[in-house]
Amino acid sequence: MKVAEKITEQASIYEDLETMSTNEILSNINKEDQKVAKAVQNVIPQIEQFVEKAIPGFLKGGRLFYIGAGTSGRLGILDASEIPPTYGMAADRVIGLIAGGDKAIRKAVEFAEDSLNQAAEDLEPYQLNENDTLLGIASSGTTPYVLGGIAYAKEKKVITGGLTNNPGSPLALAADIPIEVVVGPEFVTGSTRMKSGTSQKLVLNMISTALMIRIGRVKGNKMINMQLSNKKLINRGIRQLMEELEISEKEATSLLEQYGSVKEALENRS
Structure with a gap:
């Protein structure tokens, strides 16, 4: 012992x-x-x-x-x-x-x-x-x-x-x-x-x-399940969508507003 x-x-x-x-x-x-x-x-x-x-x-x-x-x-x-x-x-x-x-x-x-x-x-x-x-x-x-x-x-x-x-x-x-x-x-x-x-x-x-x-809460190196609870996180989510989907800021913003999360936007846009 x-x-x-x-x-x-x-x-x-x-x-x-x-x-x-x-x-x-x-x-x-x-x-x-x-x-x-x-x-x-x-x-x-x-x-x-x-x-x-x-x-x-x-x-x-x-x-x-x-x-x-x-x-x-x-x-x-x-x-x-x-x-x-x-x-x-x-x-x-x-x-x-x-x-x-x-x-x-x-x-x-x-x-x-x-x-x-x-x-x-x-x-x-x-x-x-x-x-x-x-x-x-x-x-x-x-x-x-x-x-x-x-x-x-x-x-x-x-x-x-x-x-x-x-x-x-x-x-x-x-x-x-x-x-x-x-x-x-x-x-x-x-x-x-x-x-x-x-x-x-x-x-x-x-x-x-x-x-x-x-358990799958990260994709690549991104926090795709984060709560969009302030402007900083919303902007981070927009950047993630722009990079992942190779789309414009306007389109990324629209997707995030439509689906409410990076993960949902990625799954529905793919």
Whole structure:
């Protein structure tokens, strides 16, 4: 059995931060950030496994859940919230839950992450089933809220992943697919919103983007299912139609107005 290493709590390799100039602070933070992409690269096989496991159930109407506390929970909610406008998916297909509920998105809720039972209560209304997939996110890998959610999901025959920055953590051991991104000690000791949070954001981007591409929500390299909710996106849709169909801006605009989406316009014009 792997022994948990609390790397996220180890002392920074930098001393006397308060004596550094602004340039030194920024340069050293940047130096640490450059380690993150390599750490994520090291776990691509595990990320791939999680995405591949999620695809069949998602195609049958299953959902992808992210659960976490604090920064980890907020990052999950951020990624989930981007899926409907970017890929035209219903808001109930990729769902982010945070310990302490919606009010914890903006303001820390004391002790919310310490309950082993709260995640189950938060998940219960969704009636999890075997087509769903759940990713628990916790830098420490010890957050009770996340561990409780993993346990509940497994009871429901849901595939689980554990995204953590400590190897051999309870989360990594509990999840079906552990994704252990070892970024090393933080620039400010224990400040896991920094490298750890950055690594989580990268992994979540990879998971949701790969999933959306694999289920057909992208054509070529274009977001053909995006919601046309503002002028920027409407103009992007017009450009996509112009490029794909080799037509004028006027004709592309007319098609988009007629069909309401790039995908529908492409399918009906082809």
